[in-house]
Amino acid sequence: MLxxxxxxxxxxxxxxxxKAKVQLLKL
Incomplete structure (x- = not known):
């Protein structure tokens, strides 16, 4: 597996x- x-x-x-989820929460 990879x-x-x-x-x-x-x-x-x-x-x-x-990090992407955290940024969405900040919005």
Whole structure:
């Protein structure tokens, strides 16, 4: 799986998604 081969990219994707949710809450 991609999680096993590229955990760092998955982590970045999760962080970006979290930041996007925070920005929506601020609006």
């Amino acid at each position: 999680l096993e081969t590229r955990p760092f990219q998955f982590f970045q994707f999760t962080v970006q998604g979290f």
